[in-house]
Amino acid sequence: MSERILDIKNLSVTFGGLHALRDLNFHVDEGEIVGVIGPNGAGKTTFFNMISGMVTPSSGDILFEGKSIIGLDPNQVTQRGISRTFQNVRLFANMTIAENVMVSQHCRTKQGVWGALFNTPGFKKEEKEIREHAEKVLGFFGTRLIGYRLEQPASVLSYANRRRLEIARAMATSPRLLLLDEPVAGMNPKESAELTDLIGKLRSEWGFTIVMIEHDMNVVRDVSDRVVCLDHGETLAQGSFEEVSNNPEVIEAYLGRPLEKKSAS
């Protein structure tokens, strides 16, 4: 269980002069759930964008299962086994719920034009498997996303269900590492407690390793094995939730520093 699945070395990125991330070192072990916290603008989402290949770092290296994934296109990263959700839920709003999950199995399937045109046995079999896998993944969230919902467009879903569908969509790519960007944002306490449970199950039942950006400290405390705090693109602290939450620098980053120090700097 202690094999490193993700290893990030001296990662930096600059957006025209602004250091979004600076010399970040970070690792995730197989089977871990790591919470990433930090105030707004700390570079958390940039960090995810970089792992998933949407932003190319200026220096440093990202090793996934021992191999560098720097410079890969996002789809190649997903192919390797990293999948993500988005902070500002980005579903395919006009595709049905089933299709949203079916389409994300693209990189695990291979039927092309010929199969579709001639309706070959291979095509039929694969379509059936895609459909079954989609229903299985959606079934993870209870009855909310299956049944009559399957054929409804994603745009009719409530906010919480959209978040769930996004997680389902990421799950369907059969990843090894799942990046969740604020999975419970906008949910009420009851819903977020329920989702916290599910995140735990994602590891125990589905075997995913999870990195999660979250602002809700209850969720972070309940499910993370380890917590990393980022601020201004740098790692402030790493360790268990208690260690990090009691770290003076972390408190300072969130609450600001005492008055006299501020004027000194």
Next chain:
Amino acid sequence: MSATIATDTAGQGMPEAVSKGAFDLDWANVAKSGSIAALIMTFIALSGMPDGLDARPIVDGVRVLTIGYLTLFAVPLAFGWMIGNEVVLEGMVATKRGPRDLVAGAAVGALGGVGLTLLVVLMSNFDLRDPLVNWSPQLFNLLTFDSGVGVGVWVWILIGAVLGAIGASLRLLPAKIRRAVIVMFLTVVGFSVLQGLIDDIVGNVGETIRDPGRFSEFFGEGDTPRPRVDSVFDPVINFIYSQTGGLKLVGAIVLALVAGALSLSGRGRIKAAKASYNAKTGPERTKQTSIMIGITAVLLILLPFFSGKIVNELLANVGIFLLLALGLNIVVGLAGILDLGYVAFFAVGGYTTAVLTAPKPGDAWPEWLPTLPWWGALLVTVVFAAITGLMIGAPVIRMRGDYLAIVTLGFGEIIRLLFLSDWLKGYFGGAQGITNIPAADFGPLGTVSGVDPRSVFYLVLVFCALAIYVSWRLERSRLGRAWMAIREDESVAEAMGINTVNVKLMAFVVGAVLASFSGAIFSAKVGSIFPSSFLILVSIIILVVVIVGGMGNIMGVIVGALVLIGVLGGPKQPGLLQEFSEYKLLIYGALLIWMMLKRPEGLVPNVRRSRELHQDEFLQDAWLKGEVDTDDEDGELATEVAPA
């Protein structure tokens, strides 16, 4: 229109409509609409449409009922109807319909008429024929109804007012009657416009019924022609149509009455049939669908036997453009890639077939260049088109959508310029093109050439069916889903593991292959091929067909091709309304603007696509109908809809 905000909406449901005085209008709005109407009418008059289409009567013998006059009359009618449009939002009170609407309509129409009055006055005093080519005595006579300037100054104000009031009065009618009136109007105009087609087909069917032996003649060619017989339907045709063109007055009235009656009685039944079809599921539905497809196929196969050469030619043209439109529909409609250089693939298909089938395409070709039969050339053409698709697609596929549009347009032009150039003249003949392309020979099945439009129609039919099948299968496959995802949000699609570059290239290639089929048929049909057949104009017209029909919807594209190419005509091919050929491009442009502004989903919308384009309204509807998901288990109000 102003409406007061109701204060007592709480628990009352819809508030009662208030009535207002007949002249209590929003005069500023009336003046604005009226001036726009005047401008449009003046423009139409000066564009030459009334004059050019004057020779085409709707009802024979009634001087003013020609398509030419109709282009002018339509404006006050439409504006009269539009001025009565009142947006009633929740919590607002609707204004009672009544004489007030008629006054508004008449006022707008009259203002529109003032535009033509001014024109008439100007025309009688100045001669601006130098820049304005239609500033002619004919137009003056048309506008004054041959009665001189004295009549011209007031008659259009009167006509405008009357038509505006008629347009507005449609709002006063109950919905059912209104629909019937509109159906009556469209039927009369439609029958008049389609005279050539109806006359031809009904006549031939009638002749065959009288003399069934004629049917066999369609198969055996070269026999002595059978003696001409009168069609059984001649009395009907002669009752409706006048010999000199247009409907007969009595015929038009009877036609209108029949159409109105059918509309009043038939509407519910069509709806019911549709509902019962939609309600069916599984094998029963499949069965019904296949029956419908079968009937359509039989009708399509029989159709050319009963239509004359001109109509068959028309159908063949529609088919060629439909094939192109179906291909573009995959690229634009499914994958969301705006390819403005689509004509390039059509050109490549046409030229490859021409080079491979013509006995001597050009001096520069080496001796070993084979002369293949058409179907053999087709195989090579497909490969070539696919390669061209890859070559054009690869550089552009990563570009922003709008850059891609312009760059593909550039590619379309480059390819045409190359075919046109002196540099490659030895290969493609430059501006003289490649002539002497032989007919496509299918052995026992016969040959396909432009001399026999019926054969072209069948060939095109086969390929259209193929294209429809391809689109239909792909849409419901892994590839189709990936296209849709890319259309919705490309970067997310990529993050979900879709190789957007390859998937989009695939759309390009499939589109290119379908276009090359069309090109291959085109070159066999025309028998010669010139660069001037492959202007960017062709791309744009196909785009209009796809958009007007409904992006991403096969049925829509078919309807679009039939209506636009069939009635108005292709880039160079005349449609049913041959007199329109001068104005069709103007109409295409106007249609494109209008569709984008008012109905971006097209005439036959794809449910999904129209949702995309009307996201806000759709969500509002869903919310009102209670379809929006509330969090079921908590029963809490979570109907919040995140902004898109």
Next chain:
Amino acid sequence: MTAAVKVKGAQRTGVDWFLLVLKVALISAICAGLLAFIAQQIDPGNAFARWTHDGNEANRLSGDQYKGLIVTGLSQGAMYGLIALGYSMVYGVLGFINFAHGEVFMLGAFSGFIASTQLDAAGYWEGNAFIPSVIFTVLLAVIVSTTAAVIMERVAYRPLRGSPRLIPLITSIGVSFFIQEATKLLFGPGAKGYPRPPEWFSQKYSILTFEIEGSKIIVLFVAAISMAGLWYFVERTKTGKAMRAVAEDKEIAALMGIDVNKTIVTTFAVGGAMAGVAGILWGLLFKSVIATTGFLPGIKAFTAAVVGGVGNLGGAMAGGVSLGTAEALAPLMLLEPLGVTGVTQLRDAVAFTLLILVLLVKPTGLFGERLSSEDRA
């Protein structure tokens, strides 16, 4: 996104390889053409030239011919640049390609034709009255083009603000079509000749060893003045500042008290005015106008805007000039030495190839894009 290069571990896909090959092929073709050109300038009868020209000698380009081409390229390029400003500004502010901008230019040229024939009939298109007449014509064309651009914005584009980006593009194609056809119907489909200009206008003048026709001097002069005026307007006036603010971020600009609608209308108006000026320059250079005049210069001006970097006004002008020169020189300097015949027919193809090449090699243009954050990516 950052300008970071793909580093180690990058997987090249088939498409990447193909593009690499394409870039290399294009660039080596250009180099080969240039080398062959240099070789033929030294010795028109060299072996390569004989080989590419079926055993004949190549045509050596004389210094005067060369200068003549450059002047032609510059004057046409200046015109492209003026049109490109409209594309560039509208793209900068609204993030869509106003395909119908070429038609705005055509309307300018057309109104110039009408005005100049009327002036000519009254005897004002010659002698001392000529220059004032041209100024009057330019003003009229500016008014017509500006009005057309503003109406276009109001009727066709404003209702579509905020819709997916291809929708206004498709609409603008419709607008372009419509204006073109309407012009054809109203004024007839034939080419309209500008009246004959005075003698001195087509004479050549020697400036810095360049032999320049009077018309081209005027064109370059007018383009320079317009560009300077535009620069002053955008960089120094309050309205110009508002335009730049709206281009950067519409919402924030609105919060800062800028009337966004008004600013967008101004953008269209200014772009239209520049296109109007360009229209007259077209009339003076080519002396005739036809309803389809707007299409090709329009596309080329867009190319110029992309070459210079969309949203970058100086870039648009520079892009126009580079495109004009490339178009004038490339057929004779690159294609002819390689043995291509009938090269002048391929001028337009050169422009499109340049567009493709720039987008492949440096998609942000030679001088950098200036777009709002939402329009990048």
